[in-house]
Amino acid sequence: MTTNTDVQLIEIPKICDSRGNLSVIEGDTLPFVSKRVYYLYDVPSGSERGGHAHKEQxxxxxxxxxxxxxxxxxxxxxxxxxxxxxxIGLLIPTGIWRELENFSSGSVCLVLASDEFDEEDYIRDYRSFKLFKH
Incomplete structure (x- = not known):
């Protein structure tokens, strides 16, 4: 079973330039092939996102x-x-509950996922998550 020690911060290669920086995710930057990309933005002050875990993704x-x-x-x-x-990206493996909070004004959270959306892969109730882990 995965634990919080399996969560990793990944440094994304950065190309510095006087015109602005560029970061690239390609090759073996990720331990999976990204099959879905989405982003969170305009999150109202005090709001939370996430509140789930994935069985496989x-x-x-x-x-x-x-x-x-x-x-x-x-x-x-x-x-x-x-x-x-x-x-800097946060790699969250399977079986880890996540909640996103304290969004600053104008923040954008980009997510690269290892699979397309599948509601069956989500655990949206924390008590069910605890049962899944044991």
């Missing part, structure tokens, strides 16, 4: 603008990681 979360906190729960322990750099 892995995700990479990136704060491409602004910042937000990711609360990670593995069924036993909790940790909070703040994302605030567009060249």
């Amino acid at each position: 892995q995700e990479l979360l990136i704060a491409v603008s602004g910042s937000f906190d990711v609360v990670l729960k593995d069924g036993s322990f909790e940790k909070i990681i703040t994302l605030n750099k567009p060249n």
Whole structure:
């Protein structure tokens, strides 16, 4: 079973230029082939996103603008990681509960997912998640 120790911060290659920086995700940057990309934006102050885990899907979360906190729960322990750099991604493996909160004004969360949307892959109730983990 996965735990919070399996969650990783991944440095995304950054090309610095006086005209602006460029970060690239390709090749073996990710341990999976991205089959879905989506992003969260215009999140109202005080709102939370996430509140689920995946049975099979892995995700990479990136704060491409602004910042937000990711609360990670593995069924036993909790940790909070703040994302605030567009060249740092948070790799969340299967079986980790996540909640996104404390979005700064104008923040954008980009998500690269290992699979297309499948409602059956979601665990949306924390009690069900705890049962899934044990």
